[in-house]
Amino acid sequence: MDANRVxxxxxxxxxxxxxxxxxxxxxxxxxxHQVAMSVSDGTIEVSKTTSGKFFDGKENxxxxxxxxxxxxxxxxxxxxxxxxxxxxxxxxxxx
Numbered sequence: 321m322d323a324n325r326v327x328x329x330x331x332x333x334x335x336x337x338x339x340x341x342x343x344x345x346x347x348x349x350x351x352x353h354q355v356a357m358s359v360s361d362g363t364i365e366v367s368k369t370t371s372g373k374f375f376d377g378k379e380n381x382x383x384x385x386x387x388x389x390x391x392x393x394x395x396x397x398x399x400x401x402x403x404x405x406x407x408x409x410x411x412x413x414x415x
Contacts, residue, residue: 321404323397326414330396331362340406350374357399364391364399 329335339358347353351372358365371384391399400407408415 321401321415326400327397329411329414333362335359335407335410338406338410362392364396366391
C-alpha cells in the first residue's frame with residue numbers, strides 16, 4: 321500500500337461517505353467499548369463510546385461517555401492502514 325497515494329485519495333474526497341460501526345468489545349470490569357468511524361471531506365471522525373455500570377451504594381448506576389477524534393493527514397492514513405477493508409472497497413487499486 322502506497323501511503324502517499326492513499327493520502328491523495330483521502331484529501332480528494334474519494335473516501336467520503338465511508339463509515340462503519342465496529343463490534344463492541346469488553347474493557348476492564350463492567351465496561352463495553354463501541355467504535356464507529358465516518359469519513360467526510362478528507363477527515364476521519366472516530367467516535368468511541370464507553371458504557372457500563374457501577375454500584376453507587378444503593379443500586380447499579382449506568383453511564384455512557386462518548387469521545388471523538390478527528391484524523392487528517394498521516395494520522396488518517398495510519399488509521400486506514402490498520403483497518404483497510406472498508407477503504408479498499410472504494411479504491412481496491414490502492415491496496
